[in-house]
Amino acid sequence: xxxxxxxxxxxxxxxxxxxxxxxxxxxxxxxxxxxxxxxxxxxxxxxxxxxxxxxxxxxxxxxxxxxxxxxxxxxxxxxxxxxxxxxxxxxxxxxxxxxxxxxxxxxxxxxxxxxxxxxxxxxxxxxxxxxxxxxxxxxxxxxxxxxxxxxxxxxxxxxxxxxxxxxxxxxxxxxxxxxxxxxxxxxxxxxxxxxxxxxxxxxxxxxxxxxxxxxxxxxxxxxxxxxxxxxxxxxxxxxxxxxxxxxxxxxxxxxxxxxxxxxxxxxxxxxxxxxxxxxxxxxxxxxxxxxxxxxxxxxxxxxxxxxxxxxxxxxxxxxxxxxxxxxxxxxxxxxx
Amino acid sequence: xxxxxxxxxxxxxxxxxxxxxxxxxxxxxxxxxxxxxxxxxxxxxxxxxxxxxxxxxxxxxxxxxxxxxxxxxxxxxxxxxxxxxxxxxxxxxxxxxxxxxxxxxxxxxxxxxxxxxxxxxxxxxxxxxxxxxxxxxxxxxxxxxxxxxxxxxxxxxxxxxxxxxxxxxxxxxxxxxxxxxxxxxxxxxxxxxxxxxxxxxxxxxxxxxxxxxxxxxxxxxxxxxxxxxxxx
Numbered sequence: 357x358x359x360x361x362x363x364x365x366x367x368x369x370x371x372x373x374x375x376x377x378x379x380x381x382x383x384x385x386x387x388x389x390x391x392x393x394x395x396x397x398x399x400x401x402x403x404x405x406x407x408x409x410x411x412x413x414x415x416x417x418x419x420x421x422x423x424x425x426x427x428x429x430x431x432x433x434x435x436x437x438x439x440x441x442x443x444x445x446x447x448x449x450x451x452x453x454x455x456x457x458x459x460x461x462x463x464x465x466x467x468x469x470x471x472x473x474x475x476x477x478x479x480x481x482x483x484x485x486x487x488x489x490x491x492x493x494x495x496x497x498x499x500x501x502x503x504x505x506x507x508x509x510x511x512x513x514x515x516x517x518x519x520x521x522x523x524x525x526x527x528x529x530x531x532x533x534x535x536x537x538x539x540x541x542x543x544x545x546x547x548x549x550x551x552x553x554x555x556x557x558x559x560x561x562x563x564x565x566x567x568x569x570x571x572x573x574x575x576x577x578x579x580x581x582x583x584x585x586x587x588x589x590x591x592x593x594x595x596x597x598x599x600x601x602x603x604x605x606x607x608x609x610x611x612x613x614x615x616x617x618x619x620x621x622x623x624x625x626x627x628x629x630x631x632x633x634x635x636x637x638x639x640x641x642x643x644x645x646x647x648x649x650x651x652x653x654x655x656x657x658x659x660x661x662x663x664x665x666x667x668x669x670x671x672x673x674x675x676x677x678x679x680x681x682x683x684x685x686x687x688x689x690x691x692x
Numbered sequence: 693x694x695x696x697x698x699x700x701x702x703x704x705x706x707x708x709x710x711x712x713x714x715x716x717x718x719x720x721x722x723x724x725x726x727x728x729x730x731x732x733x734x735x736x737x738x739x740x741x742x743x744x745x746x747x748x749x750x751x752x753x754x755x756x757x758x759x760x761x762x763x764x765x766x767x768x769x770x771x772x773x774x775x776x777x778x779x780x781x782x783x784x785x786x787x788x789x790x791x792x793x794x795x796x797x798x799x800x801x802x803x804x805x806x807x808x809x810x811x812x813x814x815x816x817x818x819x820x821x822x823x824x825x826x827x828x829x830x831x832x833x834x835x836x837x838x839x840x841x842x843x844x845x846x847x848x849x850x851x852x853x854x855x856x857x858x859x860x861x862x863x864x865x866x867x868x869x870x871x872x873x874x875x876x877x878x879x880x881x882x883x884x885x886x887x888x889x890x891x892x893x894x895x896x897x898x899x900x901x902x903x904x905x906x907x908x909x910x911x912x913x914x915x916x917x918x919x920x921x922x923x924x
Contacts, residue, residue, distance in 0.1 A: 392748050396877040436899055452895070462895045466888045468913075517887060517912065539898070550891050552898050587733060594732035594758060599790055601729075601756035601763045612762050615793065616811050617804045625791065650902045657902075669779040669788060669831070673862055677902075687901065689864040691831055692734040692779055 397435040406433070413442045413453035420460060420493055425449060449548075454555065460494045463551040465517065471545070478546040480509050483520035487540035490551060491524055498536060501526045517541070517549040526556065534561040535649030556649040563654045565680035569645055572656035572683075576676040577635060579688045580660060583674060584633045587690075591631050633672060634664040647680060654680040720822060724772035724919045726751040729759055731778050731790065737869030739777055745880040746773060750919045761793035761807035769813065769820055772921045775876075777829040777869060780859070784835025785842060787828060797841030810841070813851055821852035822921040824914055825879075825886065829872050834858035834908040848910040854922040855886045855911030863905040871897040871905050879916050887912025 393400070402410065410430050417428060426447035434441040434452065441452040441461055448469055452461040478486070484507055491498050506523040518541040526536040535556020541549040567575075602608045614620050634640065642661040647654065661673040677687035726746040730739040739755060747753035751773060756763075768774055776795075779788040786796035792805055799808040813819050820826070826847045828834075836842035844858035857875070859868075874896040879889035890907055897904035914922075 392745055393877075393881050396745075396874075396881060398877070398882060436896055439899065450892075461899075464888065464891045464895065466884070466891075512908075537898075537902070550894070552895050554898060554902065590733040590735065594790070597732055597758040597790070599756075599759055599763065601754075601759040604754075604756065605763070607763065612760060615761070615804050616796075616799045616801055616806045616808050618801075619804065621804060628792065648902075667779075669781050671782070673864075675864055687866070689866040691862040692777075692865045692868060 399433040399435055402430075402433075409455060410442055412458065413455075414444060416453060416458055417444055417451045417460065421451075421463075423449065423451075457555055459553070459555060460551075461553055461555075463490075463548060465547075465549050469543070469547040472547070475545055477544045478520075478542070480507055480520065482546060483507065483509075483542050484522055486542060486546050486548075487520075487522040487524070490540060490548065491538050494551070494553065495536065495538070498524070498526060498538070501528055501534065501536075503527070504533075511544070517543050519544045528558065528561050530562065531647070532561045532654070533646060533648035534558055535652075554650075557652050560652055560654055561649050563681065565647060565654060565656070567656065567678065567680050567683045569647075569656065572678050572680070573643065573645065573658060575678055575683060575685065576656075576658040576660060576674065577638070579676055579685050580633075580635055580663075580674040580690070583688060583690050584631070584635065587633075588631045591628075595627075629666060632666045633670075635660075637664075640664065650677065653686070655686060656680050720921055721752060721770055723750050723752045724921050725767070725770050726753045726773035726775070726919075727764075727767065727771045728753070728755045729764055729776040729778070729789075730755070730757050731788070732758060734777070734779060734865045735869075737777055737865065738873035739775070739869070741873050742775060742876045742880075745876045746916075746919075749880050749917050758790045760791055761789035761795045761805075764789055765795055765807050765809065765812050768809075768826075769816075769818060769822065771823055771826075772919060773825045773827070773916055774823060775827040775829060775872070777872065780828070780830030780832040780863075781837075781840075782832055783837045783840075784832045785837030785840025787830045787833060787843070795843075797843045797846035798839070800839055806840075808841075809843075809846060809851060819851040820847060821923075823847075823851075823853045824916050824920070824922040825855045825857070825911075826853050827872070827875075828856070828858040829863070829868060831859060831862045834860045844908065844910060852922075853911075855909065855914035857886065857890065857907060857909045860906040860908060867897055867901045867903065868905050870900060871907075881917075883915060883917040885913050885915045 423446055428444050428446045431443045431445045434443055440455040444451045448465055448467050450464045450466050454461045504525045504527055508521040510519055520542040522540045524538040526534045528534050537554040539552045543549055641663055644659045646657050648657055656678045658676045662671050665672050673691045675689050678685055728739050728743045730736040743753045743755040786794045788794055794806050796806050796808045799810040800806045828843050833843050844856035847853040848856045871893050874893035875889050878884040878892045886909055890909055894904040
C-alpha cells in the first residue's frame, strides 16, 4: 500500500513537471496591447455605424459580379494610409470595396478555382476579352476614354495562376493618364486570379502642368544625384559595419572558409573604389516620362534606366514622381 | 499483474515516451527559426517589421545586418523562413552579401567571393527540406544565369524548399521592401498562403505607389503560420 502511494506521488510529480514544461514553452509573444494586425491596417472589429455600409458593399459585389462561389461574408476592414476598404470573401475569392467611392478595388482568388467542366486553354486575345468584360462590369465608363492595353503571357510553371496579365490604363484627350489603372491576371483557362484597380480623377487630369517635361527631367536627374550620394554614405557605413550574425553566434574568431574556389587567399581583399554612377551622359540612359494622376495629383512619372555604375550589380535605375504643378519631388527611389 | 507492477510499467512508459519525443525534436530548433538579413546598402528598410511579425506568431525570429555570405548560408538548413533584402545581379542567380561576397545557386569554381547553395547543400541528404519559405528580396532573383543558376528554382526543385518568392527584373529600395512587409503581414500575421499573400501585397503596393514589383513564386499553397518546419 505504502509502495503504491509512493508510486502515485511520483507519477503526479512527473505529470506536473511535464505540464509545467509545456506551459513555459507556450510563452506569450504579444508585445504591448496593440495587435500588429491593427498596426498593419487589418481591422477586425466592426463599428455600429459601419454596418449599413458593409451591407451596401455586399450588395455592390452581388449586383456587379453575381458571384456563384458560396456565401459571401464580410471579413475585415483594410486601412491603408488615407483609404479604407471593406474586404469580403466567398469560397474562392476576396473582394475589396473602396469605402468612399463604393467601387470594387480588387478581386483576389484565395482558393484554387475549380477546373471548368470542359477545360480549354485560352489564347491571348481571348484573355484580353475576358479581362475587358470584367473591367466593364466593375467600371462601366472605363472604355469611354482611350485605354492603353498591355498584355503579357507567361506560359511558365512559376506563373501558373497568373499566366495572362492584362493591364489597362485610361488616357484622356490631352494624352494624360487619368489614374484609372486596372490589372487583371488570369490562369490558362481564363479564370480570374486577380483584379486590381486604382481610381483616378478625370477633372485633375484636365489640368495643364506648370512644370514642363524638360524641367521635370532635370529635377529627376538632380534627385538621382542626391540618391547616389546616399549610396556612397551607406557603402562607407557598411565598410566598418559589424557582421551581426558572426557576433551573435560567437563566430568572430573563426577563419572564414573560402568560397567556391576552395582556396584560402593570402591577399587582403581590395577595397572597392568609391561608388560612381554615370548620370552625366544622359544619351546613354533610357528615360521614360509620363504624365499621370495619382492620389488626385497631376504627376510626372520619370524613370531613368541603364545608368552605368562601378559595381557588379549595375546598371541601375532611378524612379521619380514629381508634382507637375509645384515641381515638388513626391517619390524618389532607385533599384536594388 | 499487480498494482505495483502496473504503476512501474506506466511510469516507465511515460519516461520513455517523453524521452523519445524530446529526442525526435532535438534535430531541429524549437520554436522554428526564421532568419532575416539586411545590408547597410540597400538598407534595412522593412526587415525589422518583418522579423517582428515572424516573432509575434511564434518563430525564433533572428535578424542580422551586414552578414558575410558564408554565415548566411551556414544556417539556412535550420531556417523555416529565410528572408534576405539586398542587391541582385543582372542575369540572376546570385545576391550580394557583406564584404562583396555572394550567394549563388550553382557552384562557380573560379570565384572566391561566391558561396553557392550547390556547394553547401547540393550533396547533403537533408538539403533544405525543412525550409518552408525562401524569400529573395532583390532585383533579378527569379532570373536564370548560365553561370550562377537560378536561386528560386534551385531551392524549390533541387533543395526541397516548400515555397519560394523571387523577382523578375528590377525592384526598388522603397516599393520592394513595402511589398515584402505587406506580404509578411498577410502570410505571417493573417495566415494567408504564399500565393494569396503575394496577391494581397501587390494590391497594397499598387495602392500606395501605383505599381508593384514583378514577383514569381513556387509552392503558392504553403503557409508559414503557424510556425513549423517544412516537408520534403
